[in-house]
Amino acid sequence: MLTMMKELVFVGLGLNDEYGITLKGLEEIKTANTVFMETYTSRMPDFNIQHLEKLCDKKIQLITRQTLEEENGKQILQAAQTGKTIFLVPGDPFIATTHITLRIDAQKIGIPTRIIHGISIMSAIVSLSGLHNYKFGKTVTVPFPETSAQTPYNVIAQNKKSGLHTLCLLDLKEPENRYLTINQAIKTLQTIEQQKQQNIITQDTVALGVARAGSNQPTLKADFIKNLTNFNFGMPPYSLIFPGDLHFMEIDALIAFADAPIELKRLSFK
Amino acid sequence: MLTMMKELVFVGLGLNDEYGITLKGLEEIKTANTVFMETYTSRMPDFNIQHLEKLCDKKIQLITRQTLEEENGKQILQAAQTGKTIFLVPGDPFIATTHITLRIDAQKIGIPTRIIHGISIMSAIVSLSGLHNYKFGKTVTVPFPETSAQTPYNVIAQNKKSGLHTLCLLDLKEPENRYLTINQAIKTLQTIEQQKQQNIITQDTVALGVARAGSNQPTLKADFIKNLTNFNFGMPPYSLIFPGDLHFMEIDALIAFADAPIELKRLSFK
Numbered sequence: 043m044l045t046m047m048k049e050l051v052f053v054g055l056g057l058n059d060e061y062g063i064t065l066k067g068l069e070e071i072k073t074a075n076t077v078f079m080e081t082y083t084s085r086m087p088d089f090n091i092q093h094l095e096k097l098c099d100k101k102i103q104l105i106t107r108q109t110l111e112e113e114n115g116k117q118i119l120q121a122a123q124t125g126k127t128i129f130l131v132p133g134d135p136f137i138a139t140t141h142i143t144l145r146i147d148a149q150k151i152g153i154p155t156r157i158i159h160g161i162s163i164m165s166a167i168v169s170l171s172g173l174h175n176y177k178f179g180k181t182v183t184v185p186f187p188e189t190s191a192q193t194p195y196n197v198i199a200q201n202k203k204s205g206l207h208t209l210c211l212l213d214l215k216e217p218e219n220r221y222l223t224i225n226q227a228i229k230t231l232q233t234i235e236q237q238k239q240q241n242i243i244t245q246d247t248v249a250l251g252v253a254r255a256g257s258n259q260p261t262l263k264a265d266f267i268k269n270l271t272n273f274n275f276g277m278p279p280y281s282l283i284f285p286g287d288l289h290f291m292e293i294d295a296l297i298a299f300a301d302a303p304i305e306l307k308r309l310s311f312k
Numbered sequence: 313m314l315t316m317m318k319e320l321v322f323v324g325l326g327l328n329d330e331y332g333i334t335l336k337g338l339e340e341i342k343t344a345n346t347v348f349m350e351t352y353t354s355r356m357p358d359f360n361i362q363h364l365e366k367l368c369d370k371k372i373q374l375i376t377r378q379t380l381e382e383e384n385g386k387q388i389l390q391a392a393q394t395g396k397t398i399f400l401v402p403g404d405p406f407i408a409t410t411h412i413t414l415r416i417d418a419q420k421i422g423i424p425t426r427i428i429h430g431i432s433i434m435s436a437i438v439s440l441s442g443l444h445n446y447k448f449g450k451t452v453t454v455p456f457p458e459t460s461a462q463t464p465y466n467v468i469a470q471n472k473k474s475g476l477h478t479l480c481l482l483d484l485k486e487p488e489n490r491y492l493t494i495n496q497a498i499k500t501l502q503t504i505e506q507q508k509q510q511n512i513i514t515q516d517t518v519a520l521g522v523a524r525a526g527s528n529q530p531t532l533k534a535d536f537i538k539n540l541t542n543f544n545f546g547m548p549p550y551s552l553i554f555p556g557d558l559h560f561m562e563i564d565a566l567i568a569f570a571d572a573p574i575e576l577k578r579l580s581f582k
Contacts, residue, residue: 056334057429064431065338065367066331097335134431136439142565145442149568159327159526161334161404162435164445169324169406169427172415175434176451180476183446204470206450256429295412298419 050122050148052135054160055079057256059088060097067158071098075125078118082107082216083140084132084163085279087257102130107217115144122153134162166255167209167281170262172295173250177286179206184227184282185213186220195234198284199242205287212280221278224251225271228282232267243267243284248309250283250300251275264302320392320418322405324430325349327526329358330367337428341368345395348388352377352486353410354402354433355549357527372400377487385414392423404432436525437479437551440532442565443520447556449476454497454552455483456490465504468554469512475557482550491548494521495541498552502537513537513554518579520553520570521545534572 051070056062071077077100079091095102105117121127129141135157136142148155168175179201184194194210201208212222222230228249235243250264253275261275285292288306296302321340326332341347347370349361365372375387391397399411405427406412418425438445449471454464464480471478482492492500498519505513515538523531523545533543555562558576566572 054431059336061336061339062334064326064332064334066329068335069331134435134439136442137435137445139444139561142442142561146564146568157439159431159436159439161324161429161431162439164438165404165407165432165435166429168434169404169429169432172406172412174409175407176453178450180449180474181446200474204450291409291412294416298416 047126048123049126049154049156050118050145051126051128051156051158052141052145053128053130053158054134054162055086055089055130055132056161057133057163057166058086058254058258060090060094062086062161062256064158064160067160068098070158071100071128071130073126074100074128076121077102077128077130078105078121079103079130080105080107080110081132083138085214085216085221086132087254087277087279115147118144119148119151119153122148123151131160134160137162137164161256163211163255163281164209167252167283170252170255170260170299171250171283172299173207173283173285173292174289177205177207178209179204179286181209181211183211183213184222184230186222187226187230192234192238195231195238195242198231199240202242202284202286207286208284210282210284212282214279221280224253224275224280224282227280228267228271248285248306250285250296252281252283253277254279255281262300264296264300264306317396318393319396319424319426320388320415321396321398321426321428322411322415323398323400323428324404324432325356325359325400325402326431327403327433327436328356328524328528330360330364332356332431332526334428334430337430338368340428341370341398341400343396344370344398346391347372347398347400348375348391349373349400350375350377350380351402353408355484355486355491356402357524357547357549380414385417388414389418389421389423392418393421401430404430407432407434431526433481433525433551434479437522437553440522440525440530440569441520441553442569443477443553443555443562444559447475447477448479449474449556451479451481453481453483454492454500456492457496457500462504462508465501465508465512468501469510472512472554472556477556478554480552480554482552484549491550494523494545494550494552497550498537498541518555518576520555520566522551522553523547524549525551532570534566534570534576
């Protein structure tokens, strides 16, 4: 059933493979005139586009960051003006801020938009960790070492001061297949520690590394920084949590789900 | 295909109806021995359990908060010791902290656990709003007025001080079908404002109310508090965002997606 109503529907693909989409998302694709997809805002390790095309019985057009930026989404907007158009985005469509402009532009020229949500890395990591959601402060991205921004260090420091956990997303350059590793991110933060000397990232700071959140085999490891720097997390994508004050139930969760050392129990967290 | 491997898999149902589950989640149910579900940690407005049973061709056993708490999840753990058992939870299974203990208990007695993530209210609201994800501070729940906790007010104040947005979840008592409305939540916060006089919640404070995030017809309305208190948001569930410093692109998004007054553009936010 094809609809001729002009419409742009942003559909989240979730985190890992073509089974991360919701039943609702799949149904929306089936009734679309045109389907676009981007794969550059996030990595979906086991995604197979041909298989998704089979599942929804539609041709999916891949769109690169360059194309989308150079033509300001013209291809997508033109398609949406003639009929129902889907834009498939990894994770949840607007957790990365990348596509908000496209949605605003569509509304401005009278194209109705809708969102079919997808699993976001933000909630998946919190959920996997067993840490309490309402105890997370501001999220931050740790960039590659060539940029020497102190923002991530300052955000962790500020959150810790309020007893809050910090979720650090680690930078990636998907077209180059380049991912900041957990070890590299820790080193970047240690370099800033040496400059600022605020005892935020020491050898005895506890952190939780997460690899491949949302996949069938995520790896979680919580430990003191000194033990974490040589841990092998396997394949990307990666993220890193710096806990603030830990409730005893959160410590139990880190021991049960992230192989944290029993020693954590003896730490006098507030 | 039934597996005899003991295992407890927590599967997120997402936000609105039986189509909010991922393809992966549905496949997991199909290969389970036993399927439990709870509906009390969150409201799924259009959910139909009989229809989900048809989709996965399994009998689903509803479990109440009382049963789960009284017997510490004994029923679920016993089932998981004899074969693959699914526990269906609204949203993402561990964004509410309710079931973390059950997962820890399962691991302690040697039952492997896995998580199949679901769409979480946390990311859906951020995504719908067009506000920038990395500018959200700590999340807070606004309780019913019979508890006079000042925490929500203090969290909004603290976040604003750092220029950060605050996502307020509004309390609900699902078995009694009782939901704190956006208007009631604003009134609760105004009462605390009268006591504390910090100019955090004034008539000219901007807020964004969201009803039925993740449904086919969410309602969003951003405006000054004075205009928001009489707005009709329709059916629950509800949530409320108090923005911190707004980027001009965030203001554009609030105007485009949340019918905010053009006047917002003239406000001198940092």
